[in-house]
Amino acid sequence: MQTAQFEASVVAVVNALRAGSPMEDDRIELKRDWPDPEKARQLAGAANRVAGEYLTYIIGIDETGKTFPIGNVDPATWWSQMQAHFDEVSPQLVQQCAVHVSENEVVMALRFLSDRAPYVIKLANAGRSEREVPMRDGTRTRSAFRHELLRLLYEPSLVPTLYALEGRLSLSEPSVDPYSKTSSPMQMSFSARIYFECSRDAQVFMPHHQMSIELAGGGIERSLGEVFWFSPKELAGQHRGAILWPDGIELRGPGVAEINGVWQFPDLSIDDFAHTTVLHVRLSLAVAGTRAATLSMECGNRKVSELFGGKRSVSWSLAP
Template identity: 30%
Template structure:
C-alpha cells in the first residue's frame, strides 16, 4: 500500500496533468469536480458508480479524487467536511459489504485542496440495494467506460473466477536519452520500478505483451505518442561500496528471453528504444509503460512526466523523472 506521501505525490501529478490537458488514461482513477448533491438520487448514483468501478477493477485498489474536473482542465478543489456523513450514507446503499476506504487524504494543490479516496476492491462483488420498490431490489453494478451498468454473467465470472493478484508497482527512476546511430536519432528509455506482490506469490511479466511509448507535445497542445520497442525487463543493478561487494545480484528477479519473474518483491528495470524522429522534443516529455501481469488478465500502466536535464558527467541531453523521496516511517 502506498504511503500518504506517495499518494499525495500521485494526486499532485494527476492535477498537474489535468491542468495541462494531458489525458489521465488510468482505468483505476476517477476524477470528480465535487461531492454529490444532497439528494437521495444523486448520492445513490455516486455510490453506484463507485460500486461499478470496484467490481470491474480486478481486485486492484481504485482512487477517487474529489475537486478535480478533467473536462474543463481545472482544479476547483474540495474539502473533507462532508466525508463522515457521506461515508455512512454510502455504506447504507450496499447489501452487506461496501468497498473499504483504505485512505482518505486532503492534498493541497496550489491555492486549494482536493480529497483523495483510495478504496480496497479485493472482496468484490459488491451488491447495491435499490432504493425504489418498483425495480429489482438488488444489483451488481459494473463500470464500462465512464458509466455504470448492471453486470452480466460474463462480468460476474471475471470477478468470481480465481485470478492472480495484481502487484503494486512503484516507479523509482525514469530516464529518456538521445543517441545517434547511422545519422538517425535514437531515443532510449530506462524505467526502474519496485514490484511487490501483496500475496507473496510470483509475478510474471511476458515480454511480448509489455509496451512502452514516448509522448511529445505538439504546437497545438496535443501529445503525439510513438511506440517503443521493449528490449528487456531485468533485475536492476545494485552496487555497493562495502569492501568485497562490488555488485549484488538480485535474489528475487529471474529474466529469460521471453519473460521476467519476480518472486514476492524486487527492483526491475525496463529498457526500450526507438529509431525515429519525434520532432523537436519539448522541455517535458511523457513516458508511458504497460506491464502485462500473467494470470491477472490485465496490465499495470505507469505514466511519468520527464523534464529536460543534462547528464552530470557526459553533458548529454536527457529527460528525467523527478526523484522520489524515500518514505519515512509513520
Template identity: 30%
Template sequence: MKSHQIESWALDVIERTLTGAPNEDSRVELKREWPEPPEKAARQIAGHANAARGASLLWLIGVDQRSGVVGVQHNELASWYSQINAQFEGLAPAMQDLNIPYNGVTVVALHFETDRVPFLVKNPAFGQQRGGPVEFEVPWREGTSTRTAHRSDLLSVLSPIAEIPEFEVLQGNLKIQDIGKEDLQQLVLELSLYVHKDSSDLLVIPFHQCSAWCNIERDDRQYPFDQIELSSPVELVDKQWIQTSKTIESTSTELLIHGPGAIELSAQTISSLRDTGVASLRHSVPIHISLQPSKSQYSIPIDVTLERRQNVPLIGETVMHYSNVWGLSWR
C-alpha cells in the same frame, strides 16, 4: 501502491487535465467535491472497482475536467468515507488517501485496491414501502455511467480469479523498533507463507509490483511498507546458503513460482508514529498485502491479523511485537 507512486500518478493526471486533454484512463475518476449522497457515491465506487477487474483505481477529489484544480478540505474524508463504507455489503475496496498540495490548494487522492471483487452495495429502497425484495446489488461501470452487472460481467471477473493461486499464512511477526532518531520508528514485517498452485504455468511476481500496509494505531491510519521482498527458504549446505525448493525460486528482483511451496515475505518501512504508548497502539493489527503477478491484470490479496505479544520482554530497541506464533491467532 507506494505513496510516491500515487502522487506521481495524480500529478500526471492533473497536468494533463490542465492542458485540456480528456481523461482517457478508465481507472481514473475526477471529482470537483466530495461526492454525495453516500448511497450514490458507494454505488459508483463499487461499479468502478468491479469493472476494473483487479486493477487499482485513482479518484482525485478537488479536480474538475472543466474548472481544473479547485481543491477540497481533507478533514472531510473521515466522516465521508465512514458513510460510504456503511453502504457496502461485507467488504469495501481497500483505500489509501494522500494529500497533494497544488498551487495553493489541496487535492485528495484516493487510491482503491480492487483485488477482492466482487463488491456489493445495499439497495437503499430495501425494507421501505414498495422497495421490492432486492437487498443488494453488484454495480458495474460502463463508460461514465453505472448499471447493474450482467451475468457475463460477473463471469469475466470470477473466472480468472479462480485460477489465481492461494497463499496461506503459516507464521507472522511485526516489530516496531526505535532507530535512534527522534520520532522515527522502523516497522519490520516477516511472514512465512505457503502457496497452493494447481497450474503448471510459471508465475512471476516482481517485487516492485507488490504493496503492503498495516493499521498500527487506533485511528485507522494506514502505514505502507516501502521495501517488500519474497524469497524461497534457504538451508546451510557446506557453509553456503542455498535455495532447496524445487518449485520456488527467487532473485533480487522477483519470485518465480513453478508449483506449490513455502515462501518467506519480508517488508519494512520507517515512519513516525504519533504515539508509541501501549494505549494508542492496536491490540490486533490488520495487515494487507497485494502481490501483482507479471503480465496479469489481477493482483493477489493476502490479509492477516497479528496479535500483540503479552508478557514477553522486549529486547533492545523493540517498542512492540505482534505475532501469530505460540497460540496467538491470525485471521
C-alpha cells in the same frame, strides 16, 4: 503506498490535466463535488471494473483541471452513508488526505481497495428488483453482463489465502571497513514462513518481479518494492505444495514457502527505531494473469542485542 507518494500521484494527475493530457484511466475518478451517497452505484461500478486494484477519487476538480471548494464534509461520515447502499461488503477506504495542488488550491483524495469484488448495490423503490451488480463502461454505469460476473467470480478463486506461520524483521547498525574507514548503510532483513491455502489441483504461479512489501511503524512508511529472493529446492518427488523457483513461486496445492528480503536504509539510523515497538508488514504477491494475494503481519516482541564489534541489532518477530 506512503501518504507522500499518494499526494505526489494526485499532483501528477492534476498537472497532466492542466497540460492537456486526457484522463483515460479507469482507476482514477475526478469529481467536482462530493458524490451524493445515492451515487454509490457509480462507485460500485468503478470498483467492479478495476476489481483487485486501487481506485482513486479526486474530489474538488473536473476534467479540465479546474478546482472547486471541497467544503467541510467529514470523509468518515460521507463514507458511512455511501457504505449503507452496498449489500454485505463495500470497497475498503484505505487512504484519505487533503492535497495541495497549488499554493491556494486543495483537493480531497480518497483511495479504495477493490479486492472483494463483485460489489452489489441495494436498490430502493425499484419495483421487484432489489439488488444489482453495476459495471463501469466508459463514462456510464450499467448492469454487469454474465461474462463479466464470471470473470469477477473466477479470478479470485485462483488467488490463494496467505497465513503467516513465522515472521522476523532485523535491523543492524552499519559496519565500518577497517581500511577505508567507510561505513555501509543500515541494513534490514526480513524472513517469513508463509502457508498458502489453495485447491489441491491448483495451477498458480506468482512471479518474483511482481512481489512487493510495505513497511510501517514508528512514524516510518516505506514501500520496499521487488526485493524477495529464493533458494530453489530439490523438486524430486514433490507433487504438490509451494515450489520455489528463481523467478517466483509455483503452487501445485496447499503448502508452505520461506521467503526472505534484505534492504539498505542509507537515510536512516538504528536510533530512528529506538522507540518502535511494533512494525507492520504488508506482503503483496501477484498471481500471474489475475489480482494479487496480500498478507498483513504485525511484528512485535522487540529484542535489542549487541553483535560482534559492538554493533547494535534490533529485531521484531511475529506476535503470537
